[in-house]
Amino acid sequence: MENRFERGLAKLKEIDGAQGERVVESLKDIAPDFARYVIEFAFGDIYARPGLDLKSREIATVAALTALGNATPQLKVHIHAALNVGCSKEEIVETIMQMAVYAGFPAALNGLFAARDVFQDK
Amino acid sequence: MENRFERGLAKLKEIDGAQGERVVESLKDIAPDFARYVIEFAFGDIYARPGLDLKSREIATVAALTALGNATPQLKVHIHAALNVGCSKEEIVETIMQMAVYAGFPAALNGLFAARDVFQDK
Amino acid sequence: MENRFERGLAKLKEIDGAQGERVVESLKDIAPDFARYVIEFAFGDIYARPGLDLKSREIATVAALTALGNATPQLKVHIHAALNVGCSKEEIVETIMQMAVYAGFPAALNGLFAARDVFQDK
Amino acid sequence: MENRFERGLAKLKEIDGAQGERVVESLKDIAPDFARYVIEFAFGDIYARPGLDLKSREIATVAALTALGNATPQLKVHIHAALNVGCSKEEIVETIMQMAVYAGFPAALNGLFAARDVFQDK
Amino acid sequence: MENRFERGLAKLKEIDGAQGERVVESLKDIAPDFARYVIEFAFGDIYARPGLDLKSREIATVAALTALGNATPQLKVHIHAALNVGCSKEEIVETIMQMAVYAGFPAALNGLFAARDVFQDK
Amino acid sequence: MENRFERGLAKLKEIDGAQGERVVESLKDIAPDFARYVIEFAFGDIYARPGLDLKSREIATVAALTALGNATPQLKVHIHAALNVGCSKEEIVETIMQMAVYAGFPAALNGLFAARDVFQDK
Numbered sequence: 001m002e003n004r005f006e007r008g009l010a011k012l013k014e015i016d017g018a019q020g021e022r023v024v025e026s027l028k029d030i031a032p033d034f035a036r037y038v039i040e041f042a043f044g045d046i047y048a049r050p051g052l053d054l055k056s057r058e059i060a061t062v063a064a065l066t067a068l069g070n071a072t073p074q075l076k077v078h079i080h081a082a083l084n085v086g087c088s089k090e091e092i093v094e095t096i097m098q099m100a101v102y103a104g105f106p107a108a109l110n111g112l113f114a115a116r117d118v119f120q121d122k
Numbered sequence: 123m124e125n126r127f128e129r130g131l132a133k134l135k136e137i138d139g140a141q142g143e144r145v146v147e148s149l150k151d152i153a154p155d156f157a158r159y160v161i162e163f164a165f166g167d168i169y170a171r172p173g174l175d176l177k178s179r180e181i182a183t184v185a186a187l188t189a190l191g192n193a194t195p196q197l198k199v200h201i202h203a204a205l206n207v208g209c210s211k212e213e214i215v216e217t218i219m220q221m222a223v224y225a226g227f228p229a230a231l232n233g234l235f236a237a238r239d240v241f242q243d244k
Numbered sequence: 245m246e247n248r249f250e251r252g253l254a255k256l257k258e259i260d261g262a263q264g265e266r267v268v269e270s271l272k273d274i275a276p277d278f279a280r281y282v283i284e285f286a287f288g289d290i291y292a293r294p295g296l297d298l299k300s301r302e303i304a305t306v307a308a309l310t311a312l313g314n315a316t317p318q319l320k321v322h323i324h325a326a327l328n329v330g331c332s333k334e335e336i337v338e339t340i341m342q343m344a345v346y347a348g349f350p351a352a353l354n355g356l357f358a359a360r361d362v363f364q365d366k
Numbered sequence: 367m368e369n370r371f372e373r374g375l376a377k378l379k380e381i382d383g384a385q386g387e388r389v390v391e392s393l394k395d396i397a398p399d400f401a402r403y404v405i406e407f408a409f410g411d412i413y414a415r416p417g418l419d420l421k422s423r424e425i426a427t428v429a430a431l432t433a434l435g436n437a438t439p440q441l442k443v444h445i446h447a448a449l450n451v452g453c454s455k456e457e458i459v460e461t462i463m464q465m466a467v468y469a470g471f472p473a474a475l476n477g478l479f480a481a482r483d484v485f486q487d488k
Numbered sequence: 489m490e491n492r493f494e495r496g497l498a499k500l501k502e503i504d505g506a507q508g509e510r511v512v513e514s515l516k517d518i519a520p521d522f523a524r525y526v527i528e529f530a531f532g533d534i535y536a537r538p539g540l541d542l543k544s545r546e547i548a549t550v551a552a553l554t555a556l557g558n559a560t561p562q563l564k565v566h567i568h569a570a571l572n573v574g575c576s577k578e579e580i581v582e583t584i585m586q587m588a589v590y591a592g593f594p595a596a597l598n599g600l601f602a603a604r605d606v607f608q609d610k
Numbered sequence: 611m612e613n614r615f616e617r618g619l620a621k622l623k624e625i626d627g628a629q630g631e632r633v634v635e636s637l638k639d640i641a642p643d644f645a646r647y648v649i650e651f652a653f654g655d656i657y658a659r660p661g662l663d664l665k666s667r668e669i670a671t672v673a674a675l676t677a678l679g680n681a682t683p684q685l686k687v688h689i690h691a692a693l694n695v696g697c698s699k700e701e702i703v704e705t706i707m708q709m710a711v712y713a714g715f716p717a718a719l720n721g722l723f724a725a726r727d728v729f730q731d732k
Binding site: 041042046047049051052055056057059060061062063064065066067068071074090091093094095097098099100101102103 | 164169173174179181182183187193212215217221223224
């Protein structure tokens with residue numbers, strides 16, 4: 001168990017820099033075990049897998065969260081993460097714009113506004 | 123206008139091989155203009171843009187359609203397209219599996235079953 | 245209570261012809277009360293209200309069910325109903341095509357295929 | 367009709383305490399009939415049914431609103447209501463965490479943050 | 489190309505008055521091409537089509553955005569637009585209330601609150 | 611790691627009887643690791659937690675999958691599971707019917723039809 005957690009924490013830091021710790025912190029009062037699952041499963045199990053590079057993984061996540069359109073805070077975290085693992089702003093904007101085709105223009109618009117916020121914060 | 127359509131048709135063939143024509147064909151009776159929009163906007167405007175390579179574009183689309191979970195026929199078309207533009211089966215499977223984190227296990231499961239169907243057809 | 249049910253049943257017949265009875269029939273074994281709620285609330289309370297004509301109500305419903313994309317049987321019932329209350333095939337096709345803007349091309353495509361099935365059955 | 371409304375209002379008070387009145391109040395200017403439908407149908411017809419205890423009804427609602435992820439105000443009302451009908455904080459947190467499996471981690475995270483807000487308000 | 493853009497811009501002004509320009513403005517820094525696509529495709533291609541009057545088009549859009557429930561800013565733009573092309577407040581409220589049947593009461597409630605905000609701003 | 615898998619497998623058998631093995635089997639060719647994650651995370655981590663009884667967990671899952679409406683196969687598995695852990699048919703039907711309030715009548719209808727299929731198979 002230790003191993004998955006440590007592997008996940010290292011992967012989360014590689015992807016998210018300091019932002020990952022904020023998620024853990026934010027769950028401390030309400031559901032500390034859930035923070036552990038995020039790290040163990042999402043980052044220790046999934047993101048740590050070979051077979052898909054981190055840039056592609058972040059493009060996939062930015063695409064999905066833009067399309068679903070109901071998780072703006074997490075979309076922003078992953079736009080930040082995408083920059084962090086080497087995606088250019090242009091690649092992120094292209095990914096989000098493409099979602100107009102699959103989830104409609106409002107979803108893409110709201111994704112673009114999230115990207116603008118993240119880019120401005122940097 | 124001609125230009126967008128021709129550019130879109132060329133892009134669609136590059137991405138989808140023969141499958142693209144089936145979509146056009148399937149709309150002939152009900153909404154022929156809509157087939158034109160698919161080609162002009164989705165492929166002539168969006169997929170033809172520089173700034174994101176086709177492999178990444180297909181990973182984004184496979185991710186989004188898996189996460190949305192309500193467009194299996196189109197997901198299958200894009201799993202096929204992902205293979206066609208150079209994604210490995212492993213990269214596609216990893217992309218779909220990752221959607222468990224963002225859209226839940228049933229969405230990922232149904233995406234994997236769609237991939238299995240496409241891989242078997244080839 | 246009687247009143248809402250009778251008003252709903254009359255409205256359902258006005259809108260759906262014979263199709264409404266099939267819904268009631270299909271729920272007889274599993275949840276007969278739910279058939280009553282469909283008639284009382286959806287048709288007796290909502291569709292029976294003044295303030296929006298039946299053609300507009302069916303356009304709203306066809307739009308929403310196309311956009312949501314996870315209730316094809318009910319979408320078909322309402323494409324049929326839209327024809328029944330005086331929408332032309334063209335108006336229905338235009339409504340569905342427009343959903344590409346708000347819910348993406350796959351949702352619109354699947355809505356168009358549903359319309360094609362309903363138009364062919366007639 | 368009176369009966370459904372009175373039964374619904376009593377049920378709403380049993381479930382929600384004072385919060386239910388706020389919904390009615392909030393609709394007074396824009397759609398007073400809709401407040402009546404909420405009380406008559408949701409509470410007078412559905413929640414008043416035997417066959418499922420109120421605790422289970424609130425767990426079902428918290429689960430669904432967490433999974434759908436696009437109705438945070440209503441999710442908070444029902445987290446409050448769940449506490450009110452006897453669910454423990456732990457049961458609510460477990461219900462929300464479980465939604466990670468069915469609707470993804472962001473939906474569960476946002477549900478947990480909603481629960482934290484409600485728990486802190488009490 | 490010019491033609492679609494100009495036709496779209498004219499249609500956007502007819503529908504939205506000054507609001508359309510704000511969308512274009514808001515995208516200038518992050519994705520100016522996307523503003524062009526909104527105008528060319530959504531308004532120049534789709535809304536400019538004959539076969540469905542603008543009132544019906546706005547009812548369809550208000551219905552869909554209420555049902556999807558994850559694009560409140562765009563829903564407000566289209567409630568404003570619906571008024572602008574001749575829908576009465578009552579027709580808009582009826583359209584939104586009807587969405588309770590197809591997307592649930594929370595989606596309809598949140599749509600009604602969006603309408604209240606737009607009506608108050610006028 | 612072994613522990614989570616074994617705990618998950620035992621929990622899955624307790625909940626699902628033989629059905630769980632079918633999911634594992636169905637993933638063997640396409641993504642065997644994903645079957646492991648289903649067992650380890652969904653059943654070994656989440657369902658195995660104390661703090662919410664299995665009946666309530668299955669009601670939560672049936673509610674969520676009915677509301678999401680895009681995972682009928684998994685909904686059927688969990689209607690079966692709900693029966694298996696002691697929910698009555700009536701409790702399952704009530705849970706699904708209640709989803710009309712939160713996700714609309716079509717979602718509830720399709721959930722009821724799924725329940726009818728599962729009940730008939732037994």
